Amino acid sequence: xxxxxxTPKFRVLKTGQSMTLLCAQDMNHEYMYWYRQxxxxxxxxxxxxxxEGTTAKGEVPDGYNVSRLKKQNFLLGLESAAPSQTSVxxxxxxxxxxxxxxxxxxxxxxx
Amino acid sequence: AQKITQTQPGMFVQEKEAVTLxxxxxxxxxSYGLFWYKQPSSGEMIFLIYQGSYDQQNATEGRYSLNxxxxxxxxxxxxxxxxxxxxxxxxxxxxxxxxxxTPLVFGKGTRLSVIA
Numbered sequence: 001x002x003x004x005x006x007t008p009k010f011r012v013l014k015t016g017q018s019m020t021l022l023c024a025q026d027m028n029h030e031y032m033y034w035y036r037q038x039x040x041x042x043x044x045x046x047x048x049x050x051x052e053g054t055t056a057k058g059e060v061p062d063g064y065n066v067s068r069l070k071k072q073n074f075l076l077g078l079e080s081a082a083p084s085q086t087s088v089x090x091x092x093x094x095x096x097x098x099x100x101x102x103x104x105x106x107x108x109x110x111x
Numbered sequence: 112a113q114k115i116t117q118t119q120p121g122m123f124v125q126e127k128e129a130v131t132l133x134x135x136x137x138x139x140x141x142s143y144g145l146f147w148y149k150q151p152s153s154g155e156m157i158f159l160i161y162q163g164s165y166d167q168q169n170a171t172e173g174r175y176s177l178n179x180x181x182x183x184x185x186x187x188x189x190x191x192x193x194x195x196x197x198x199x200x201x202x203x204x205x206x207x208x209x210x211x212x213t214p215l216v217f218g219k220g221t222r223l224s225v226i227a
Contacts, residue, residue, distance in 0.1 A: 033214050040120075042202060042219040058214060090156065092215075099146060100204075100215050102156035 002026050006091050006103035013081045013110045021076040021106050023091030029101075031094045032074040033058075034066060036087040037105075043090065049074055081110045113138045113207040115218035123224050124193045131178070132188040132221045134203030144206040145186040146215065147177065151199040159201075162186060190223075198225045 007022045023032065030051050035043040035058075045058030049068040063085060065077045074093075078085060086109050092100035114137040124130040136145065147159040162170045162177045170177040178187040190197055200222050204215040 031214075035217075040219060043204075043215075043217040045214050045216075048214045088154070092156075094215075099144075099158055099161055100156075101158070102148075105154050105156075 004091055004093055004101050004103040006089075006106050008106060009104065010107050011109070013078075013108065015081060015083060015110060017081050018077070018079050019081065019108075020078075021089055021091070021108075023074045023076070023093075023103055024072055025074075025091075025093040025101070026072065027093060027095070027101065028071070029093035029095050030071070032068065033092045033094075033100065034064070034074065034076045035090045035092065036060065037090060038087050046076065046089075083110045086110045113140075113205060113216045115203050115205050115216055117203055117218035117221050119221045120219075121222040121224070123226055124190075126195060126225055126227050127192055129189060129191045130193055130223065132190070132201050132203075132223065134186045134188065134218060136184050136186060136203075136205050138184075138205065138207050140207050145177070145179070146204040146206070147175070147186075147188045148202045148204060149197075149199045150202065150220075151196075156202075160188070193225045195225050195227060198223060 004025045033048040034046040047066040049055045052071040067075045089106045091103040094100045116135045143164045145162045149157045160172045160175045174191045176189045200220045202220045203218045
């Protein structure tokens, strides 16, 4: 039972490069989320999706785009990476009561 | 706007003692859920306990209990008989509308250190 899987686990980017983070869940959850975690800031919501083909902005959406073409996958894209996007990124999914199941995180460094 | 406040950036507790981690929340929605997550140094987010706003009893899960005081808008986590493995970051979170389609809002966390 894989749960929520994030790819990759680590990545180093140069400023201006682009990349896509992949999140896959096998629990048939409708709702999926992308958070970023920075020291002293807790987890802040970037974007989320309440179903296949839908996305919505969270607290800190600037510089990121997302897509949910398939129910089990939620992609987070950085079109032009900046050092301020150095962070740990968590994907999560949830069912009816809001309890979120998290992936293992992606540590991204932008130099 | 919904908000979670954890006022204790760090706490220390002696092994085998109980410890309370504070969490207050702010919402105007009558229906909501409250959650606690543990994040050990390895980085994963581990769900600990859940309390619904209409639940009459305080939630308990093994050594974890949630002291829910609705009128004060507080949802403190109590860990009984602390163990060295309890050393971690702890996050309080709220789902503003019970039903699952609204994202969790997180506090900034409390780092708990258990001393032998």
